[in-house]
Amino acid sequence: MDLAEIPVLSLVADRADLPERVGQSFRTFGFAMIRDHGIDQALIDQAWAKTEEFFALPVEAKLKYFDREIHGARGYTPFRTEVAKGATEKDLKEFWHVGRDLPEGSPLASSMPPNVWPDEVEGFRDTFTELYAQFDEAGAKILSAIAVHLGLDANWFDPAIEDGNSVMRLLHYPPVGDGAGGAIRAGAHEDINLITLLLGAQEAGLELLAKDGRWLSVAPPEGAIVVNIGDMLQRLTNHVLPSTTHRVRNPSGERASHSRYSMPFFLHLRSDFDFVTLPECISDENPDRYPVSITADDYLQERLREIGLKG
Template identity: 80%
Template sequence: MDLARIPVLSLEDDRADLPARIGESFRTFGFAMVRDHGIDQALIDRAWELTRAFFELPVETKMHYHLAGKGGARGYTPFKTEVAKGATEKDLKEFWHVGRDLPEGSPLAESMAPNVWPAEIEGFEETFKQLYRRFDEVGAQILSAIAIDLGLDEKWFDPAIEDGNSVLRLLHYPPVGEGAGGAIRAGAHEDINLITLLLGAEEAGLELLGKNGEWLSVAPPEGALVINIGDMLQRLSNHVLPSTTHRVRNPEGARAGFSRYSMPFFLHLRSDFPFVTLPQCISEENPDRYPVSITADDYLNERLREIGLIA
């Protein structure tokens, strides 16, 4: 398996040329890596510890936090629920979603449910509210660099993501048994949202589909974030910034007996954001692929139906 040669950029040292460098990485891979992001390592370590503690709870306990009919938007989603678009086998994973706490009386409350928290895990709510805020802040920094690279004002995305429907997902891929059949930990897919910020997992397995049609391994250095373009930003940019297909393959040999944990932050637009293709991304060679505008919430629900999370 070849390694994706994604450059590792610094949010501290590369500020002046970050827009151009991160834009080049996104155009080449659909992915980028950043270090010096400022998220406290002690907070990250605590989050990993609490994530493991939750998924070690009995299934019966975890199911108390499964909100039927809510599409997994908050709380617990059980093992083998989600399916990659176009796939027949369900992913070998279970997950927990933390969303945004909206101000009282927000008009967005209809599309964004309140959070639920596991009473069994001390410090869970406090830790993940704090981590959510830090992901939110770092995500806004990345979007500022993207805006400049696209020829927009550096603050262009700020109102578009204010009270956005972003989700922090705590993921557990259990050990892979012999009964997995054709299923894998996460089938080949593209993310729905604007950008995804991913804290690296201890266990390998993340792969992106290269432009030559071959799978490339993604191996971030310790402490770095992996960032990838989602379909919403691909749509907004008229495919100037591509949403790259990726997957989590099954481990082999002795590693098949180990769990894998990861922690992606899916940065979303406001639910009422109207998609209008950026004029900077329309040309004679690249005509507007999306002349009909829909809202971010309409788009999200369309995609959630495709992956089996809502009916």
């Protein structure tokens, strides 16, 4: 398996030329790697411990936090529920969702249910509330660099993501047994949101589909996060920044008997954001693909139905 030669950029050392460098990485791969991102390593270590502790609970205990009415938007989603768009086999994973706590009386409350928290894991709520906030801050900094790269004001995304419907997912891929059949840990897919910030890609398995049709391994160095473009940003930029297909393949050999854990933060727009293609991304060579507007929440609900999280 060839390695994707994605540059590792620093939110601190590369600040001056970050817009150009991160923009070129996204245009080339749909992915970037970021270090010095400001997410506290001690908090990350604590979050891994809490994640493992939760997923080690008996299935019956975890299912207490699965709410079919909200289709996994918060709390627990059982093993083999989600399916990649167009796939027939459900993914070999289970996960937990943490969302934004909205201020009381928010007009967005109808699209963003309140969080639920497991009683069995001490400190779970405090740990992931703080980690969510730090992901949120790092994501806003990366979006600012993207805005400058696109010729926009550095603060262009700020109102678009204020009280945005961002979701932090705690993912557990159990050991792969003989009964997997044609299923893999995460089938080939594109993310729905603006950008995804990912912790846990140091464990082998994440791959992106290159423009030449090859699958390339994504392997960040210790301390770096992987960031990729989602379909919402691809739509907003008229495909100038591509949402790249990626997957998590099954391990082989000794690693097949081990669990894999990861933590993606899906950074979303406000639910009431109206998609209007950025004029900076429209040209004679790249005419507007999306002349009809749609809200971020309508787009999200459409995609959730496609991946089996909503009926």
